Structures are given as structure tokens and as C-alpha cells.
Amino acid sequence: MNKLKIETFIGEEDIHAPVYQIESFPITNPLAVEKAQKILEENEGDYLCGFVSLIYNEVVIFGEEQITESLLETWSDLIYIFNKYYDGRNHGIVFLDNAFYNDTVIQEVGEFYEIQLDCHQRFLVPIELFKNEVKKEFFKFVEFCKNEKLEFSEEISYRGLLETYEELIQEEEEKN
Helix, strand or coil: CCCEEEEEEEEEECCCCCCCCEEEEECCCCHHHHHHHHHHHHCCCCCCCEEEEEEECCEEEECHHHCECCHHHHHHHHHHHHCCCCCCCCEECCCCCCHHHCCCEEEEECCEEEEECCCCCEEEEEHHHHHHHHHHHHHHHHHHHHHCCCCCCCCCCHHHHHHHHHHHHHHHHHHC
């Protein structure tokens, strides 16, 4: 049975904890709104920290270890698979300021996306399942940002994410 779960978490490293710890909340949790607003305020609207959890058949592919300083950038990379110019070749997935995962890439291999976290870890996920789940969670993430009126600075990629969101929504409506 192919089971894929993708979820977005807002959070950051707890610098006051005695050991490395990430304080995070899924975007479905009301505390995520307060956390997002606080992070954006501290970073002058430039960065929204957190991570995208990706679990396939109970194997964690992305989790807290893939924390990023810019969820917008990570989501931009994940949804690139919907770009008309994406040809299935290696495409990088950025986890900003996370040196351990600088080389993370996704590419098509037959009926699968191969996600290569680093030189030691590779995972295969069925293309259609991955595309469907990425799109669903991307919609949830953008709607979270829009509905909670999160304020991003002008320089960042939020506007581009909104444009992609509108394009994907329009495609969905044309299918139905």
C-alpha cells in the first residue's frame, strides 16, 4: 500500500533549550499562526522558518532535520515539478541555511520521483501520488499564509508562490 503524508510545520530552533531542539507546530495548529507571525516579525518579513514533513510508507524522507530558514523557498522548489519547463531532470530542493542538505535533488526515474537527500540517502516515490500530495499541501500552505494575513517583505518569493497557486487552482477548475 502506497501511503504518502506531507505536512508543513512552522518552527525554529529553540536557542534557549539545553540541547538542540526545534519548537514547531503544524499549520493546522492555531499556535502555528502566532509562531509564524513572531518569526516573520523577528526577520523583518524576509524568512519564515520551519520544515516540510514527507513520510512515505512510514519512512521519513523529510522531517525536522530538513529545517529551513525559508519555507517559501523550499515550497518553490517542491512545486517546480508543476512548471511547464520542468523536464524531469535533477532539480535542487533548498533547505536554506541547512548545510547538511545542500545537495538535495529530485528527478524523475521511470514512474517515480527519486529524492536524493545526500550522497547516502535516496528514496523513490510514485510520481502521481507525489504530485497529488504536494499540490494538496501546497494549497494548504498558501491558504494558511493568505488566511492568516502573514506579512512578507517585498523581496521574497511570496508573490511568485501566489501566482503559482492561482495557476494550479485554475488548472484544477478547468479539469472539473
